[in-house]
Amino acid sequence: MAQARTAPGRSAPGRAALTRSRLAAVAALAAILSLSLIAASLLGARGGGGGGVSPSVAVHGASQVERLLQGIPQEAGVLGEPAAPVTLVEYADLQCPFCAEWAVTTFPELVDRYVRAGLLRVELRGLAFIGPDSETALRTALAAGEQDRLWHVVELLYLNQGGENAGWVDDELLRGIARSVPGLDEERLLAEPGSEAVGARLAEAAAAAEAAGVTGTPWFELGPTGGDLRRLEVSSLGPGEFRAAIEALLAG
Amino acid sequence: MTDRGLRIVVGGLALAGAAIAGYLTHARLTGTTVTCATGGCETVQSSAYSEVLGLPVAVVGLAAYLALLGTALAANDLARLTGAALALVGVVFGAYLLAVQVVVLDAICQWCLASDAVMALLAAAAVGRLAPDRVAALLPRPLRTATRPAASR
Numbered sequence: 026m027a028q029a030r031t032a033p034g035r036s037a038p039g040r041a042a043l044t045r046s047r048l049a050a051v052a053a054l055a056a057i058l059s060l061s062l063i064a065a066s067l068l069g070a071r072g073g074g075g076g077g078v079s080p081s082v083a084v085h086g087a088s089q090v091e092r093l094l095q096g097i098p099q100e101a102g103v104l105g106e107p108a109a110p111v112t113l114v115e116y117a118d119l120q121c122p123f124c125a126e127w128a129v130t131t132f133p134e135l136v137d138r139y140v141r142a143g144l145l146r147v148e149l150r151g152l153a154f155i156g157p158d159s160e161t162a163l164r165t166a167l168a169a170g171e172q173d174r175l176w177h178v179v180e181l182l183y184l185n186q187g188g189e190n191a192g193w194v195d196d197e198l199l200r201g202i203a204r205s206v207p208g209l210d211e212e213r214l215l216a217e218p219g220s221e222a223v224g225a226r227l228a229e230a231a232a233a234a235e236a237a238g239v240t241g242t243p244w245f246e247l248g249p250t251g252g253d254l255r256r257l258e259v260s261s262l263g264p265g266e267f268r269a270a271i272e273a274l275l276a277g
Numbered sequence: 278m279t280d281r282g283l284r285i286v287v288g289g290l291a292l293a294g295a296a297i298a299g300y301l302t303h304a305r306l307t308g309t310t311v312t313c314a315t316g317g318c319e320t321v322q323s324s325a326y327s328e329v330l331g332l333p334v335a336v337v338g339l340a341a342y343l344a345l346l347g348t349a350l351a352a353n354d355l356a357r358l359t360g361a362a363l364a365l366v367g368v369v370f371g372a373y374l375l376a377v378q379v380v381v382l383d384a385i386c387q388w389c390l391a392s393d394a395v396m397a398l399l400a401a402a403a404v405g406r407l408a409p410d411r412v413a414a415l416l417p418r419p420l421r422t423a424t425r426p427a428a429s430r
Contacts, residue, residue: 047358055366059370062366081289087323088317
């Protein structure tokens with residue numbers, strides 16, 4: 026640096042010019058690359074790149090559902106520790122408004138209070154009697170179960186539920202849900218609803234519902250894990266009666 | 278400051294950036310949840326803006342930091358020019374992603390902010406490598422004399 030200051034007069038402007046031209050070249054290259062990346066990102070987010078429609082933001086309730094279920098084990102249709110002493114079985118149609126009501130009023134409290142503590146496991150037995158949207162929704166949820174994320178998809182479907190058979194379970198919603206659940210493989214989720222494994226689970230739940238005499242949803246069964254599950258009849262879908270029944274089983 | 282000094286700064290910052298991007302890449306590829314004090318990391322990581330050209334942004338960032346580390350290992354003009362251009366792209370793209378977080382997603386990811394800060398410092402050092410004399414003139418005197426060759430004292 027000392028040499029630079031005492032260098033002959035003609036080399037200093039030469040060096041400055043070289044520095045300026047270098048900076049200009051670098052700035053131009055950087056500008057072109059950055060703008061290309063930004064354009065690619067915007068096109069990708071709007072679905073222009075792939076031709077498919079994809080929402081630019083996560084679906085409604087994504088972070089709320091992630092907070093609720095974060096860190097809780099899931100396997101296929103079961104949420105909670107396999108060794109939890111009490112099991113709650115829910116028969117539900119994902120288009121049923123009362124099922125959605127239960128999912129937002131009572132389910133989160135049961136998860137926070139009992140499932141997270143390893144005291145309760147909740148099993149979904151999905152039915153699709155309301156119509157075509159029920160079956161699409163259920164098959165997608167069961168496909169998510171193959172990736173152990175069924176409950177994320179179920180909760181997000183309830184939170185984004187539309188009118189019965191209004192065609193609300195469309196590709197855009199399902200892609201939005203797939204992208205909102207961390208760790209869920211979108212392409213696999215959308216490819217699997219027609220798989221044999223999903224068909225088998227669907228049939229299994231329908232058979233169980235018939236055996237249990239289910240006549241409407243939501244329909245609940247509660248009991249000791251691995252033991253005799255009994256129908257839990259409630260007068261309201263609020264958390265009170267569920268808490269009382271679970272506490273009684275835990276105490277006994 | 279000498280080119281060697283700036284190379285050390287660029288290398289160190291590139292390692293820090295690679296650690297952040299590596300963590301986000303790992304979380305993305307394994308489906309694990311990112312530790313997040315700001316609460317918006319998952320929203321950001323799972324949004325449609327978390328990918329560019331079919332690649333997770335975290336992977337692109339990791340590649341950029343590793344390339345910057347590569348430019349710090351060489352002392353030639355190509356390395357200096359590539360390093361400066363890459364770091365400037367990083368800063369501009371990082372600023373765009375920050376704008377997306379604030380304006381579109383309404384969710385902030387702390388790891389992205391940390392990466393933005395590292396990239397900004399990195400860009401200053403990488404651009405500085407194009408004109409080390411000017412960088413030296415900006416530094417406080419003790420640092421300047423420390424890098425002056427012994428023979429000129």
